[in-house]
Amino acid sequence: MVTPELFAAELHSSLTDASLSSMNFLNEVAQRFPEAISFAAGRPHEANFDVALIHEYLDTYCRHLAEAEGRTEEQVRRALFQYGRTKGIIHDLIARNLAADEDVVVDPESIVVTVGCQEAMVLTLRALRRDERDVLLAVSPTYVGITGAARLVDMPVVPVSSGDDGVDLDDLTAVVRRVRGEGLRPRAFYLVPDFSNPAGKSLPTSRRRELLRLADEFDLLLLEDNPYGVFRARGERLPTLKSLDATRRVVYLGSFAKTGMPGARVGFAVADQLVGDAAGGDPTLFADELSKIKSMLTVNTSPVAQAVIGGKLIAHDYSLLRANEREIATYARNLAQLLDGLERRFTGPSRDAVPRVTWNTPAGGFFAVVTVPFDVTDELLALSAHTYGVIWTPMRHFYDGVGGERQLRLSCSLLDPDTLDTGLDRLAAFITDQV
Numbered sequence: 147m148v149t150p151e152l153f154a155a156e157l158h159s160s161l162t163d164a165s166l167s168s169m170n171f172l173n174e175v176a177q178r179f180p181e182a183i184s185f186a187a188g189r190p191h192e193a194n195f196d197v198a199l200i201h202e203y204l205d206t207y208c209r210h211l212a213e214a215e216g217r218t219e220e221q222v223r224r225a226l227f228q229y230g231r232t233k234g235i236i237h238d239l240i241a242r243n244l245a246a247d248e249d250v251v252v253d254p255e256s257i258v259v260t261v262g263c264q265e266a267m268v269l270t271l272r273a274l275r276r277d278e279r280d281v282l283l284a285v286s287p288t289y290v291g292i293t294g295a296a297r298l299v300d301m302p303v304v305p306v307s308s309g310d311d312g313v314d315l316d317d318l319t320a321v322v323r324r325v326r327g328e329g330l331r332p333r334a335f336y337l338v339p340d341f342s343n344p345a346g347k348s349l350p351t352s353r354r355r356e357l358l359r360l361a362d363e364f365d366l367l368l369l370e371d372n373p374y375g376v377f378r379a380r381g382e383r384l385p386t387l388k389s390l391d392a393t394r395r396v397v398y399l400g401s402f403a404k405t406g407m408p409g410a411r412v413g414f415a416v417a418d419q420l421v422g423d424a425a426g427g428d429p430t431l432f433a434d435e436l437s438k439i440k441s442m443l444t445v446n447t448s449p450v451a452q453a454v455i456g457g458k459l460i461a462h463d464y465s466l467l468r469a470n471e472r473e474i475a476t477y478a479r480n481l482a483q484l485l486d487g488l489e490r491r492f493t494g495p496s497r498d499a500v501p502r503v504t505w506n507t508p509a510g511g512f513f514a515v516v517t518v519p520f521d522v523t524d525e526l527l528a529l530s531a532h533t534y535g536v537i538w539t540p541m542r543h544f545y546d547g548v549g550g551e552r553q554l555r556l557s558c559s560l561l562d563p564d565t566l567d568t569g570l571d572r573l574a575a576f577i578t579d580q581v
Contacts, residue, residue, distance in 0.1 A: 160297035168290050168543040171524065179531040183569035185538045185556040188343060188512045190404050191476050192560070200407075203457030204450070207236075210460050230449040232437045234259025236456035240400070240414055242464040247376070249389045250398070256418035256433045258440060259447045263373065263401035263413035267295040269436045269443070270369060270397055270415060274333040275301045281325055283335040285313055287544035289343045289371065292336050303546050306335065312349035313337060315356055322364050334367040334397070339387055340375035341511025344544045344555045348509060351384050358387065361395040367419070371399045376466055378510035379478035394419045397432070402455050405466045405473075410451040477512065480558040480566060484514055487570040492577075503577060512559040515541060520580050522554050529576075536572035 160166055176184055211217040211225060225235060234240075237257040244250040260266040271282065282296050286305030296303045306321050307314040318335065325332050339349045349357070361368050370387045388398040398416035406412065417432035440446075462469035485507055492503045502519040522540045531537045539557070541550030556573075558566060 158298075160294070163294075163297050164543075165290050165293040165297060165546065175527060175531055175537060179535070179537065182531045182535045182537045183561070183565055183572060185536065185558065185561075185569060185573070187560055188557045189560045190408055191473060191480075193476065193562070194472055199458075200454055203454045203461060206457035206461050207453040210456070226449050226453055228449070230446045230452070232441045232446050233257070233433065234414070234447055234452060235449055236452045236459070237414075239456045239459045239464065243459050243466060244388075244398075244400075244416070246464045247467050248386050250386065250416070252416050252418050253431075256416055256431050258415045258417060258433045258436045259452060260413045260415060260440065261444050261447050262403060262411045263371065263399050264291055264295065265440070265444060266399050266413050266415040267292055267369075267371075268298060269439050270334070270399070270417070271295055271301055272299045272439050273432070273435050274367070275299045276331075279329060279331050280333045281330050283318070283321060283325075283332050283366075284546075285337045285342070286546065287344055287541060287550055288336065288546070289338065290543060292369075292371070293546055301333075304332070305546055308342075308345060308347055311353050312339060312342065312347040313353060313357060315353070315360060318357075318360065319364075322366065332364075332366060334369050335361070336369040336371065338371045338374070340372055340384065341377065341508055341513070343374070343511075344513055344539070344541060345515055346506055346508030346511055346513040348384065354385065354387055354390055358390055358393075358395060362393055366395070368396045369399060370396050373401045373404050374511040376405055376470055377474055377477045377512070379481050379508075381509050388416065405470050406455045406458055410448075410454055412447060412451050412455045477559055478510070479563070480561065481508065481510070481512075481514070483563060483566055484556060484558040484570070487567060488514075488516065491570060491574040503581075512557050514556050514558070515553050516556060516577075517553050518577055518580070519552065521551050526580070530573075534572045534576040536569050536576060538573065 154162055176186065208222050211222045234257065237259055238254040240257050240259070241252055241254040244252060258269065260269065274280065281302045281304050283304050283306050284292055285308050287308070293303055304321060304325055307317040309317070322332055339354060341348055357368065368387055372386060375386065388396045401413040402410060415433070415436060417436055419432040420429040421432055421435055422429045458469055488505050503516065505514055505516045508514055522542065524540060527538065527540055539555040541553035541555055544550060561569065
């Protein structure tokens with residue numbers, strides 16, 4: 147028998163947590179069955195990937211440094227090749243983008259450019275977690291990345307029901323009062339207000355305003371994660387929480403993975419809250435506090451990756467709506483095809499063969515949720531991949547506890563029309579056989 151050098155019981159408790167294992171499990175299923183059609187990955191569509199654009203955007207950013215900022219050739223080289231500013235080098239360009247697309251006006255110094263949005267989550271939670279009394283509230287079901295980040299900083303996650311409109315505000319009120327009655331401190335409430343991962347839900351504007359009012363009443367920070375807001379398929383775009391935020395209650399978490407380039411791994415946090423000093427000194431920006439942690443975690447975000455993203459912003463007048471016109475159309479087409487395809491396969495004459503199969507109808511984004519009359523397990527996912535050639539995500543992976551046992555998430559972002567239809571045929575055969 148091999149003698150181990152380390153034991154799991156001696157390592158951090160997060161390493162045995164289900165939330166950290168979920169992503170690995172889903173990736174392993176995709177690798178084991180490469181021929182299966184995958185509705186699991188929430189990745190950008192690859193039709194518009196073009197290596198030449200990387201060079202074009204890099205050149206655009208370098209010209210910007212030379213012409214708009216008056217940098218010398220040596221200074222431009224140094225900006226790309228050397229260690230960069232911890233808070234990032236494209237913070238001013240991100241501020242212009244937020245003003246152009248989201249009507250959010252912030253000081254560029256309140257922006258920390260991170261290694262993907264995942265680092266922004268870790269930095270924020272690490273800063274907020276003071277001791278064992280601190281907890282994070284999160285809409286349930288929720289993105290597994292925030293649950294995993296909370297585990298890494300030893301911050302328990304307390305679920306809040308999503309209700310019909312993205313957040314059940316009565317449940318939020320009850321949860322805040324309950325945890326405070328237990329001597330705990332709810333430091334923040336995490337949510338994805340637009341086309342949430344995994345449920346695809348969106349908050350109406352009235353619900354957003356009421357949520358901000360409750361945040362003031364309960365002295366609660368809101369962590370607004372907005373990777374999908376650009377990709378509305380129908381209806382008017384809604385204001386972000388941050389654009390409605392008059393009292394600096396919202397820490398805005400952003401990512402260029404879906405709108406820029408996932409391989410660049412560039413995200414950001416807008417943290418314009420003021421942090422007071424017990425000694426009575428001048429307050430600092432919360433962003434400056436986050437940058438202290440970042441300096442010990444990743445030192446800085448790749449200047450080359452930032453330059454590519456910055457070049458894309460400059461090339462499209464700082465608007466990701468303009469930069470993603472083709473992608474917006476692609477995702478709207480795919481979502482409509484997905485929802486129409488479910489309708490054709492599970493209503494009318496098909497309803498008699500497959501009873502009680504329902505789904506939600508998001509107005510944008512990548513995801514839809516299907517509810518079925520049987521328990522959805524990881525074992526069934528493996529069967530679906532092996533025997534039927536189709537992969538999806540069990541919704542229970544997005545609940546921190548009980549929930550989602552009879553639901554599966556479908557992502558339509560990565561597929562072309564023909565593959566999407568074939569995948570739906572395979573999914574219908576799988577569900578029919580299980581019923």
